[in-house]
Amino acid sequence: MDGSDSSYREMGAAVGESITRGDSPLHGDVLDLILSHVPLVDLVPASQVSRSWSSSVASSLHHLNRPKPWLVVHTQGRRSNSTVAVHAYDPRSGIWVKVVDLGLPTMKHFSAIRSSNSSLMYALSPSRLSFSVDPLNLTWHHVAGPSIWRADPVVALVGSRIVVAGGACDFEDDPLSVETFDLGTSVWSTCRPMPSILKDSSASTWLSVAVDQSRMYATEKGSGVTYSYDPERQEWSGPYDLKPDESVYHSVIVFSGDKLILVGLTGSAENFKSLKLWGVRSDLQEVEEIAEIPAELGEDLKGQCSGVPSIAVCAGSDFMYIHSPSRPENVMWYDMAAATDGVDCRSKCEWGSVRNAAMTGTERMVFTCASVGVAELEAALAAGNRRFKVKERSPLLTH
Secondary structure (H helix, E strand, O other): OOOOHHHHHHHHHHHHHHHHHOOOOOOHHHHHHHHOOOOHHHHHHHHOOOHHHHHHHHHHHHHHOOOOOEEEEEEEOOOOOOOEEEEEEEOOOOEEEEEEEOOOHHHOOOOOEEEEOOOEEEEEOOOEEEEEOOOOOOOOEEEEOOOOOEOOOEEEEEOOEEEEEOOEOOOOOOOOOEEEEEOOOOEEEEEOOOOHHHOOOOOOOOEEEEEOOOOEEEEEOOOOEEEEEEOOOOEEEEEEEOOOOOOEEEEEEEEEOOEEEEEEEEEOOOOEEEEEEEEEOOOOOOEEEEEEOOHHHHHHHHOOOOOOOOOEEEEEOOEEEEEEOOEEEEEEEEEOOOOOOOOOHHHHOEEEEEEOOOOOOOOEEEEEEEOOOHHHHHHHHHHOOEEEEEEEEOOOEEO
16 A cells, blocks of 8 residues: 555544444555554554554554664754754654654763664763663663773674773873763772773774673774674683675674675675675674675665775664764665575675655764654653654665
């Protein structure tokens, strides 16, 4: 079923009024099918019409058109860090949503916001660390900053600890120093420093970070040299060589589901050839190619230039978003859902692209990925400081 957002709302309102009067002929599979085409943001009020509608909403989401992880884009003014706008893309519905801030102070920042390991949002100043870990960043936590001021550290949430490593900007401070903040005790601890081999690359500019429940993984974007860190034991392990071959000039890591994925660019920064994905074995001893971007999408990634100097990736569940920070107007996506149970990803997975509707000027852009469903949207509306406004339809373009 195709149609505009307004037509979906008109349809929902008409059917809702009909059910309220008790004369609606829609029920069961018919209603489930209709609801499967309704944008996710409109399913929140639909689920509150009646018990039967709530059941149909749940059925349509589970059986007919499941939610997919949202791409959330934060734009922040370069002159005024306190001005933050949030847009989100829902691939299930093919719409961009503007997340309207109602003026409560939880969204005000006085330093640059950043993202890490796909879902952590944070802002770090000499005196304060602010962070948010929920899917739509409804709640921000503000704590005293680490003891060492860092301009560009690696920051990651591992279990119940926030790891802040490297990036020290004072010559008297160790550039490899590590501190962790325990969310349970609200206490900072000084930990074992980063390995000495990372002395010249101990900053988020040069390192890509991914986390699982117990470890942080840090990969040099240029060389593929990788270490893992267990904050509970304060133990670094490595180095591991994740560079597949010499054709890869830039790579980042990300967890997609429970699998560590290496995303790499081949060719050179001035002469981009392709983008490939490799699955990383759990012991970090071997990588196996699992997918390559279609040629036409590779051209979109390049834009009007011949080179792609770097990429950024965020992922949730089996869905991944990829973009070039220098040209964020086009965002590539990769759906690994079909690449399970030993199925060859290269023939069964889906690639595609979506135009970045958050592009408005020269603002800084920060990308995260969030698993969003009706429950998360209900929580956001109940919090009272967010509203969702459909901005435009931008269906997934598959390849």
